Amino acid sequence: MNAAGSSGDRIAGALFLLVGIGAIWHAWSLDVPFAADPVGPKVFPMVVGAILAIAGAAILLRPDRVEWERGDYGRVILVAVASLVYPLVLDPLGFVPATTLLCFACAKAFRGPTLGSAIASVALAGSFLLLIDILLGLPLPRGPLGI
Amino acid sequence: MEALSSLAFGFSVAFTPFNLALALAGAALGTAIGALPGIGPINAIVLLLPLCFSLQLPPESALILLAGIYYGSGYGGRISSILLNIPGDPGLVMTTLDGYPLAQQGRGAAALALSGIGSFVGGTLTVVLLTFLAVPIARLAVSFGPAEYVALMVLAFALLATMGQGRTAKTWAAICLGLLGAMIGVDGGSGVERFTFGSLELLGGIDFTTLTIGLFAVSEILVVAEGMRSGSVSNLGAGSHLKLRELVACFPAMLRATGIGFFLGVLPGTGAAVASALAYTAEKRVSDRDGTFGKGDMRGLAAPETADNAAQTASMVPMLALGIPGSGTTAVMLGALLMYSITPGPLLFTQRPEIAWGLIASMYIGNIMLLVLNLPLVGLFARLLLVPNWILFPGVLGLSFAGVYAATNSTFELLLATGIGIVAYAMRKIGIPLIPMLIAFVLARLLEDNIRRALSLSDGDVLVLVSSPVAILFWVLAALTFLVPMLAPRLGRRIRAMSDSEAS
Known part of the structure; x- marks a missing residue:
């Protein structure tokens, strides 16, 4: 269209x-x-x-x-809203849970399968924490779970 | 042979094990990120910029790393252009014209090898020119006072607006938005807060990493989310490898393209997209006797690839010698220097030679490293094309935000990055170019300081801005750049047609 x-x-x-x-x-x-x-x-x-x-x-x-x-604006809104919510929940939840939620919302916006998206989101969030916080030594916010 | 001894000094900086490792890491990371479909060089450098800063590398090492990422991502971008027909940035559009047909004919491996060699030739020849030209240009520029600098920057903006992509009025709007954005925060000269709207977080101004992530990474993801691009990966191919005869046949095309790329790359505002489009068109005119261009002609691939890399390297000349970036990526590198409180410009070569010459030397090393890295490993990088969108883009978004947080330690900056990203998405939808905005943002401080310095010296007399022959020359050139397309619409259309490239 x-x-x-x-x-x-x-x-x-x-x-x-x-x-x-x-x-x-x-x-x-x-x-x-x-x-x-x-x-x-x-x-x-x-x-x-x-x-x-x-x-x-x-x-x-x-x-x-x-x-x-004319594209799919629903997907744009989903990604935008997830990105706007992310900074608000980052400190209370901690980096890994917040980033998992962000990645999951974004993965669903890109039509990922639910289970695959969930696994990928956890893996992505975990590997970013590993890379940036633990390997490079740049502190990311840790929530109540310590991650 | 002063240039050679300076270059030798540069190699002594770049050849430390630490800097060599950074160049290699940058090249490899850049290639990997650039190879991801739809992620162009500017996105790759922007994505890794916050991490470079937070690691607090010495400035010359940070630049060497950024430069490595820059060339690497250019190489990586070719992989998705040739095998997927998805150009990661405007400079690569022409690559797809003959590159993708070659891949469809099962000669993807040969096409990638040729594009690697073409880039190497264009990049290396241009670095040689850069080595000998940068200092003479810088020496000329040392005599520039504040008034000449103001005129030169206005000329750069006029060139951007006239020669760049997009309508002139829209580019001027983008430039003004970039300048205004840079004014947010406390004014150095008077301590007055400008455009902060009472926000404490904005007192220090918009963080450069926040701006670049918002402008490029976030907006890119929104654009892709809206109209998902997809393509099927062409087989890398068991087809015949690149033959020496084919390579030799491409050399004249490469040399012509290097010349075109160098001259267009040195001009601020034109950059790689125009250079590769022009090189392709010129090569087609010179060599396309049998109508094979666009159907997988090797020369049609070599010309834009060589010109693209030559122009990218040449855009370092105004960045290093004058402190004025001509392209988005050099604007990022300039912004990086500013974050280290180093003012780029003609004095860089005498005051901080380790930065200027270390960077130039690392370009020689980077070009060789990429050729060595890519010819055998291209198959491995090509596999990255198979990463599905629903893993790739969440990953890019998460890494962008993690990087901004690591660089700024503030969730406010994340909100700001998202806000900038949404605005940038809207701007892209209606054809407002983002790169002029980034260049203006980087130059704003310098422009305002120079205006104020010039007028302090003259006690507020505005005529000081047009008081020297050099300044008058720049103003006249700027006025001509601005006026000629209006007075001669046909010429204006031709310039625009060139930059929009004949592919679209």
């Missing part, structure tokens, strides 16, 4: 325009008690914000018709 449309470009252009104006406004409103140089920290973000706003306006006014393939 292919969909052609310019709404993606219009949204992006409008967002860039807003971010550009926001950057100018933010830099304008900075309170600078002391600056070592005559320019100070305001000018550069304002110039960059202005260029971004111009580029945004150009995209908004003359959007490309982008053809994109």
Whole structure:
């Protein structure tokens, strides 16, 4: 399935325009008690914000018709949600359980068989702990289980 | 022959057992990761970057390791391009045109050997050129003041926007986003917080490893999850091995491609994708008398492979001599140097020769090591193609996050990486290029510092930016780069067609 449309470009252009104006406004409103140089920290973000706003306006006014393939957004959302939850559970659960859950969700998103995904997830999480924490000596968070 | 004695010094750095082992480990790891389908060189280097930092290697060793990963992943990427028809990065698209047909004809092994030799030729010849050219260029650049640097960086951005992939306005937007992203945190000159929105975690700015993992690793997984790419592995083939006659027939193509790759690689913003596309097109024009290109012609494989590697190596010239990266991977290496508080640029050759020359020497070693490693072991690496997606991508995601955590010790950075990844995914969907954003992020500090330094010297007079002949030259070139495609749309379309490559 292919969909052609310019709404993606219009949204992006409008967002860039807003971010550009926001950057100018933010830099304008900075309170600078002391600056070592005559320019100070305001000018550069304002110039960059202005260029971004111009580029945004150009995209908004003359959007490309982008053809994109419509894929399986359910899988994208599953991976994104798992990645957003992961940092929240990493400290309470510990590295290996949290990473196993992350890998399992991701494996299911890539249509892995349930049992195989479970085994692979545990193996991946365990081998990362072994490699990074134990072999390379970079501490990863350990949960109540000690792993 | 000052260059030769400096090079000898570089070899004395690179030939320590520790650094040799790092180069070998980097090359092997890079090849293995690059061979995984859909994981290109930039992903490979990004994936291993946090681990390199956390190990606290001395800077020259870290660069040697990163460079090893870089070449290795280029070699590995060829395996999935030729056997699976899945190019891991834009520079490898042209490789699939004649490489995959060769694999289908049962000559996968010969194709891989040829691409390895082509890369070796392109890489090695370019390193030789680099050895003799880097210092003269750096010496020219030593006289540059802040004003010239500002103009040079603007020229680099203009080249990126005009010659790179994607629409000009979108590339400028990406550059601005990169610059703004780099401003997050406390401003060094005044102690003022910018764009932190009251967040304590953002005071120190966005961590470089977090940014690269988010931009490339996370967004890549989301893209693949959406429309799963799959392919069937071609047989590596019991077909006949590469014959000397075939190899000799490819040498003229390799030499031409090295020239094209070198010149395009030195320019900031063009990089390997344009070089390999142009080399393929040029070779087709010169040699394709019987219409065999695209159906498994050896020369059609050798040309883009050689140009790709030549351009990748040549992109080290502006990175080392000027401190301005021309490609995504050199931007990562520059970011790595900045994390060691080393300012790359013309003075690197005199102040930290062990870094500059150690890296150059390690490129010679790396190229040879890869050839030695790959010709016999290619079958082993090719097996990595059989790893199913549902093990591969969870593994990449888990390793990315573990790496970010190891480098930053903060779960906030993991959230940030995911957030950046989701934004980057959306940007890729609508054709906003990510590499210019990364380059801008790396250059932002340097650009702003130089603007402020120039204007301090002149007491705020903006005209100082156009006060010297060299600066004026750069501004004029930048303006021309920006304006010519607008005034001459046909030329602009041709440049764009080149970079988008005729394959797509």
